[in-house]
Amino acid sequence: MxxxxxxxxxxxxxxxxxxxxxxxxxxxxxxxxxxxxxxxxxxxxxxxxxxxxxxxxxxxxxxxxxxxxxxxxxxxxxxxxxxxxxxxxGFDPSSDIGPEIRPVWERVPVAVGKQVFAARSGIAGVVGFFGQILLGAASLLRHPLRFPLKALVHQMELVGVSALPIIGLMSFLIGIVIAQQGSVQLEQFGAEALTVNLVGRITLRELGVLMTAIMVAGRSGSAFAAQLGTMKLTEEIDAMRTIGISPIEVLVIPRILAATFMMVLLGFYSSVVAMVGGAVVGDVALGIPFWTFLARIQEVVPTYDLWVGLIKAPVFGLIVALAGCYNGLQVRGNSEEVGRRTTMAVVSAIFAVIVLDAFFAVFFTEIGWA
Amino acid sequence: MTGHIHSPDEPPVIVIEGLANRFGSFVVHEDLDLTVRRGEILGVVGGSGSGKSVLMRSIIGLQRPAAGRIDVLGRTITGVDLDSGIGVRRRWGVLFQGGALFSTLTVGENVEVALRKYYPDLSPELRAEIARYKVLLTGLPESAVAKYPSELSGGMKKRAGLARALALDPELLFLDEPTAGLDPIGAANFDRLTRDLKETLGLTVFLITHDLDTLYEICDRVAVIAEKRIIAVGTIPELIATGHPWIEEYFNGPRGRAAHAAHMRGEK
Known part of the structure; x- marks a missing residue:
């Protein structure tokens, strides 16, 4: 030493x-x-x-x-x-190495102003993105041979088929929880038998599709944002444009179609598996035989509950895919931005899905599908 | 021994014997030997994928070699946990290819990190002062000290990375392609900075590069990696005299000749 x-x-x-x-x-x-x-x-x-x-x-x-x-x-x-x-x-003595810190009365208005301008350009960007997708869809309709069928099938597999195990498990557990917790509450009114109505209606109308949308946002919305963001960084998207291939046509439209379509199937699948979970609880804990539980669901759940779920599902799928693709294509600069945009894609997708779900709930009740 | 004039008979700074590196069945290095003398700038060249960066990573302990022995600054580092406090890490500095600056810290704070870790007894003011003059020492303007890496250009990032490598007044400096991605003026300035710092601070420099101008202008010796080992070490005329076809092509290709001509003009 x-x-x-x-x-x-x-x-x-x-x-x-x-x-x-x-x-x-x-x-x-x-x-x-x-x-x-x-x-x-x-x-x-x-x-x-x-x-x-x-x-x-x-x-x-x-x-x-x-x-x-x-x-x-x-x-x-x-x-x-x-x-x-x-x-x-020669160097003057200063211990000033931290970032420049402005006083609060300057920082707050600056931050607010930045947010406002970001929101403004964000809205303009989303509208522009919609326009691009419509144009891309129109040009694909005019030239159906250009349709990226292979990419669509591949995305459908990624978004739909490979999500089956995790969504199945999640839905099964949700069905179990609803049946078990619901029965405990309903027991107090001596209405245990209504557990069937509870499980059947809530999974078909609300939870099946909503939870699936959240899961798809986490699995596929984030993947869309990260993939497109990385392609943006490595200039792959610029290379496509230079060759004359529209990234909207080959990257965005297959993802949006895949997510929209697969959301319908996944939402239905999720509801069914959740009802099976509820039926298992009914069999084990409530003394309602498994097949009786399922048969009762057919009697107590109106058909329009199924339509409520199936109408919401493609809308949620569309929202999730749009948020993922839009944020992915907004990536600029460095890898940090990919992470930021991926987070933003998932958060904004889930938020929009939940807000829309509230609107749907009011809407369907108003038209008499209560 | 900082700031001393070095004589050639001092013990070498890095001694590598029989180094082997493998990734699965892919052999990167086999029976590689290399000695780096105190006070020299050793350039390391080789084709893309020849294992230059892997060699550097082995020396600084980021890559565990499959076989062989590496001594750095008189300590054997192979088979040793560098975290166990043999104290060799604080005697070297590393500049990674992209600068590898911590993006959540300002340039000055980046330099401060190592000081904070190894010398917690420094007063905060002195520590910040040290960090600041290190940044200025690499030729960055005062305004760059409190900036975040994302606000800097590529060349400035390299300088900031160099300042961080110099944070602990190291004896040994590792530079991984310091001039890659810089414009010719920026690259020449960075070469000059490397040489000036080496002379002022008495550094030994291990420099990986593809830049022929760098090799001609500032390297005392050049080591060539090919065929999984170091095939030759020496001054550029000595290397060319070996007559090895790869070396021949490297230095006598059009770019090599242009760099040589530029160097000769500079000498006059």
Missing amino acids: EEAAQYSLVEDGAGGTRLVLSGQLVLAVIGPFERALGAIPGPLAVIDLAAVEDIDTVGAWMVCRIARQHQCDITGAKPAAERLLAAVR
Whole structure:
């Protein structure tokens, strides 16, 4: 380990004080040394480095710092030390390295203003994106041979088929929870038998589609944003445009169609599996035989409950895919942006889905599908 | 030993013996030997995918070699956990290809990270002062100190990365393609900066590069990686004299000749 730096104060004949430094003047020992030097009384006439064995830029900086503080000269520096002193002497002493921080009364309006302008350009961007998709769809209708069928099938597999296990498991568990918790509450009114109505109606009308939409947003919406965002960063999308291929046609439209269509199937599948979960609870805990439970559902659930779910599903799928693709194509600059946009895609998709679901609930009740 | 003039008989800074690196069945290095002398700038060249970066990663402990022995600054680092405090990490600095700056910290704070970790007894003001002059030492303007990496250009990021590599006053500096992606003026300036810092601070520099101008202008010796090992080390005339076909093509190709001609003009 390095030998610590030392200092001594020597009175010279002319009435000034000479600071004599010795030993190792390097980063490893500078911490305690700085505190010791801070306490020395002024004024100093000269700093003598003749006895310094080793010095690095930090040591040189320290020497310059004392020299500046006491306005004194430096003598006895060896060539190596002299070189280091010359290298660091010119820089003005400041410990200002943090980001620039503005006062609150400036920061808040600036942040608000930025948000407002971002919202404005965001709305313009979404409208523009819709327009691009409509144009792309129109041109595909005119040239049906260009339709990216392969990409569509591939996306349908990714969004739909490979989501079956996780959505099935989730729905089964939700069915179980609803049946079990619902029966505990209904028991208090002696209405355990109504558990069948509860499970059947809530899964078909609300939860099946809603939970599936949230799952698809997390699985596929995020994947869309990350894929397109990365393609944007690696200039793949620019390359497509240069060749004359529309990224909207080959990337966005297959994803949107796949998500919209598969959402209908997944939503229905989810509702069915949830009802099976409820029926299992009915069989095990409530004494309603499995097949009786399912047969009762047919009697107590009106057909329009199925339509409510099936009408909402494609809308949710569309929202999730639009949010994913739009945010992916908005990526600019660096990889951090991909993460930010992916998060934004999922959050805005789930938020929009839940808001729309509330509107749908009111709407369907008003038209008599209560 | 910072700031000293080095004599050639001092012990070498890096000694590599019989190094082997494999990824699965793909062999990157086999029986690779290399010695880096104190106080020199050693350029490392080789074709794309020849394992230059893997070699550097092996030396700095990011890649565990399949076989062989690596001594850095007098310590054996193969088979040793670098986190266990053998203290060699604080004696080297590394500049990664893209700068690899921490994006959530300002440039100055980036430099401060290592100081904070290894020397917690420094007063915050002195630590920040040190970080600041290190940034200025690499030729960045004062306004860059408090900026975030995303606000800097590519060349400025490299300088900021260099400042971070210099944070602990290292004896040994690793530079991975420092001039890649810089315009010729920026690249020449960076070369000059590397040489000036090496002379002022008494550094040893391990420099991976594709830039022939860098090799001619600032490298004391050049090591050539090919066929999974170092096929030759020496000054550029010595390398050309070996007559190896790859080296021949590398230095006597059109780019090599142009760099040589530029170097000769500079000498005059």
